[in-house]
Amino acid sequence: MNRVLALLLLVSPMLAAVASEQSTCTANKGAYLTGTVTSAPKFASGSYIDGVETSHTHVNLKADQDGKTYDVAMDNVYAVDYVKNSSSVPASLGAIKVGSRLELCGEKYTGGDVGIHWVHSNCGATPTSTAPNGWVKQISSSGSIGANLERSQNYCYLWN
Amino acid sequence: MDRRVSNWVVVAGIAACVTAYVWPAHDAPVAPAVTTAPAADPVAATARNAWFSAALMAPRPGDTVEQEPDRPLVARNGRIVDLNGLDVAQFIAQREGAARLGDMQAVYQVYQAEALCANLDAPLPELMDDADRERLTRARTRQRALCANVSPAQVQERLHYLKLAADAGNADAQIDYAMEMPATMNPDDPAVAQWKQDAMGYLKAAGARCNADALGLLSNAFDAGSLAERDPVLAMAYGVASARARRLEKTPEQWAQQFGDGLSEADIAAALKQSAQLTDGACRRPE
Numbered sequence: 001m002n003r004v005l006a007l008l009l010l011v012s013p014m015l016a017a018v019a020s021e022q023s024t025c026t027a028n029k030g031a032y033l034t035g036t037v038t039s040a041p042k043f044a045s046g047s048y049i050d051g052v053e054t055s056h057t058h059v060n061l062k063a064d065q066d067g068k069t070y071d072v073a074m075d076n077v078y079a080v081d082y083v084k085n086s087s088s089v090p091a092s093l094g095a096i097k098v099g100s101r102l103e104l105c106g107e108k109y110t111g112g113d114v115g116i117h118w119v120h121s122n123c124g125a126t127p128t129s130t131a132p133n134g135w136v137k138q139i140s141s142s143g144s145i146g147a148n149l150e151r152s153q154n155y156c157y158l159w160n
Numbered sequence: 161m162d163r164r165v166s167n168w169v170v171v172a173g174i175a176a177c178v179t180a181y182v183w184p185a186h187d188a189p190v191a192p193a194v195t196t197a198p199a200a201d202p203v204a205a206t207a208r209n210a211w212f213s214a215a216l217m218a219p220r221p222g223d224t225v226e227q228e229p230d231r232p233l234v235a236r237n238g239r240i241v242d243l244n245g246l247d248v249a250q251f252i253a254q255r256e257g258a259a260r261l262g263d264m265q266a267v268y269q270v271y272q273a274e275a276l277c278a279n280l281d282a283p284l285p286e287l288m289d290d291a292d293r294e295r296l297t298r299a300r301t302r303q304r305a306l307c308a309n310v311s312p313a314q315v316q317e318r319l320h321y322l323k324l325a326a327d328a329g330n331a332d333a334q335i336d337y338a339m340e341m342p343a344t345m346n347p348d349d350p351a352v353a354q355w356k357q358d359a360m361g362y363l364k365a366a367g368a369r370c371n372a373d374a375l376g377l378l379s380n381a382f383d384a385g386s387l388a389e390r391d392p393v394l395a396m397a398y399g400v401a402s403a404r405a406r407r408l409e410k411t412p413e414q415w416a417q418q419f420g421d422g423l424s425e426a427d428i429a430a431a432l433k434q435s436a437q438l439t440d441g442a443c444r445r446p447e
Contacts, residue, residue, distance in 0.1 A: 043285035045292050048232065051240050058288055080384040083339065084238030087296055088285045092384070124410070124418030152383070153399055153418070154376035157406050 018103075021137075021145060025105035030132030033070065033108075033116060034139065035063040037100045041089045044073075049158045052077065053085050057093040061102055061116075071115035072104060074136055077158075078120035078150040092149050093136075101139035107132055120150035123159070231299035233306070235275035237336040248273045249309035259321065268325040268333055274318035275340070277307035326362050331371045334362035338377055338387070356387045363387075367401070370443040375402035392423055396431035401438040 018034070025032040039060040046054035057074045076082050079090035088094075096102065106119035107130055119134045127133040135148035232240040243251045251273045258266035280303060287293045322340065325333035338359040342352050360381070366374035379398035381387040396419040403410075403418075410418070412432055420428040 040286060042288045043292075044288040045231070045295065048240075080380045081386060085234045085240070086238065087234075088282070121418075124414060148421075151421070152380055154373075154380060154402065156403070157372070157408075160406070160408065 021103060021105075025132075025134075028105060028122075028133035029127040029129045030105035030118075030134045031108045031116065033061065033063045033065060033104045033106075035061040035065075035070070035102060035104075037096055037098055037102060038062050038069060040098055041094050041096055043087065043089050045087070051085075052155060052158055053087075054158075055087070057089045059096055059102075061104070068114055070108075071113050072102070072119065072136070073115060073117040074150055075117075075120050077155040078152050080149075080152045082152060082155075096138070101141075103137045103139055103145055104135070105132060106134040121148070121153055121156075123153055123156035230302070231295055233276055233299075233303060234279075235272060236278040237272075237275050237339040239272065239275075239332075239336070241272055241276045243273065243276075243306065247306045247309060248277055252310070252314065264325055264328045264330065267321050267328075268330055271318045271321035271325060271333070271336075274310065274314055274321070275336070276303065277310045277315050278318060278340075280304055280307060329365070331366040331369060331374065334366040335371070335374055335377065337362045338381075360387050367398070367438065368442050370405045370439065372402050372405035375405055375438070378402075393427050393431045394434070396420060396423060396428070397434035397438060400432065400435035404435065404439045405443050 022032045037059050039058075041057045041059050044056045044058055046056060048054070055076045057076055057079075059072050059074075061070050061072050062068075063070055074093055076086075076090055076093070079092050081090045081092050083090070104116055104119050106116045108114065108116050118130075118132055119136045121135075122131050122133040125131065134150070136150045137148055138146040140146065233243070235241050246254070252270050255263075255266040255269050259270045280300065284293065284296055284300070287296065319340065322333055322337055326337045341359075342349075342355055345352055347353075360378075363374045363378050363381070367378055375398050379395050379402055382391045382398060383395035384390070396415075399419045400415050412428075415432060415435075416423075416428045420431070423431065
C-alpha cells in the first residue's frame with residue numbers, strides 16, 4: 001500500500017504537467033501528441049521566400065494517443081540555431097534520436113500518410129486551428145519537458 | 161435512356177472529375193512560392209499559403225528532373241550569390257585590383273564570391289527523398305564547376321576580406337562574420353573563443369545601427385547560449401528590438417505574450433526596457 005502511495009506521489013506531478021501542457025496546446029488551438037521517435041531526422045528542401053529557404057526537418061513519431069505513426073514536419077527557420085539557407089538539419093533538431101520522446105503541439109494533416117506540422121511559434125498572431133501556436137519539446141527519461149525547439153521568431157517577417 | 165449509354169455517362173463523369181482534380185497538380189508552378197494577402201490573420205494565413213505552396217512544389221515521383229528548378233547558389237554565409245554569368249575566378253579577377261586598393265565594395269564582393277567556394281566539402285544531409293538528393297547533388301556539382309579555378313588560398317583569403325569589410329562598418333559583412341562559424345566549435349579552442357567575441361562585437365555594432373537581422377541573431381545567441389552565456393531576458397530584449405527594427409509595434413502585453421514565455425513579470429519589464437534602449441536611439445528615423 002505504501003509503495004503504491006509512493007508511486008502515485010512520484011507520478012502525479014508528471015501527469016499534472018502533461019495535463020497542463022495539453023490544456024495549453026488546446027488553448028493555443030493546436031492538436032496535441034506525445035510519442036516515440038522511430039526515424040532519424042531528415043532534411044527536406046523548401047521554396048524560397050525573400051531569399052530564405054523554408055526547408056524542413058522530418059522525423060516519424062509513433063503516437064501514444066492512437067498508436068499511429070505521424071510524419072512530423074518541423075520548419076528549420078524556427079530553430080534557434082538555424083543557419084540561413086543551410087542544407088543541413090539544425091543541430092538542435094538533429095539531436096532528436098530514434099527512441100527520443102517528443103511532445104508536439106501543431107496541426108495534424110493527411111495526404112496519404114498522417115502527419116503533423118505547424119509545430120512552431122505562430123509569431124504572436126492569434127492562434128487558430130489551422131495556425132496554432134505550436135511547439136516541439138523533448139521529454140527526458142525522467143519525464144521532464146524541455147524548451148520548445150521551434151521558438152525562434154527571427155524569420156516571422158517573411159510572412160508579415 | 162439506354163442503360164449502356166447511361167453507364168458510359170457515369171464513367172465519363174467520374175473520369176472528368178478525376179482529371180479536373182489531378183490536372184492542376186501536374187501544372188503546379190515550379191517558381192518560388194508567392195504569398196498572397198490574407199484577409200483576417202496576416203501571419204497565419206500567409207504562412208499557411210506558403211506552406212501549401214511549398215508542399216505543392218515538392219518533387220513528385222512522376223516529375224522529371226528537367227522540370228525541377230535549380231537551387232540558387234548559396235555561399236557559406238547563407239547568402240544567395242549572383243555571379244552575373246561569370247565563374248568565381250573571373251568574378252574575382254574583375255574586382256581584385258580595386259579590392260587590394262581598399263575599395264570596400266569590391267572587398268565585400270570578392271569575399272562573397274570566395275565564400276561560395278568555402279562549403280563545397282560540406283557533407284550532404286540525410287534527405288527525405290531521392291529527388292531532393294538529386295537536386296542538391298546537382299547544385300553542388302554546379303558550384304564545384306564555378307569554383308574550379310579558385311585556389312584553396314583564395315578561399316582562405318576570404319576571411320581577411322570579410323574582416324576588412326566588417327571593420328569598415330559593412331553591416332552585411334558584420335552579420336556574415338557571425339555566420340562564418342569555425343568548422344569545429346571546440347569551446348576550449350582559443351580561436352573559437354576569439355571568434356565568438358568578435359562575432360558578438362560585430363553583431364552589436366550592426367544592431368546599434370538598427371539592423372533587424374543582427375538584432376535577431378543576437379536574440380538567438382542569448383536564447384541558445386551559442387555565442388554568449390544564455391540570458392533569456394536579453395533574448396527577449398533583442399527579439400523585440402529586431403521586430404521593432406522591422407517597424408512592428410505592439411503593446412507591452414502583446415510583446416510579453418510573444419516573447420516572454422517562461423519569464424517573470426519583472427524579467428519581462430526589464431526586457432522591454434532594454435529593448436526600448438536598444439531601438440530608441442538606433443532606430444529613430446528623421447521626422
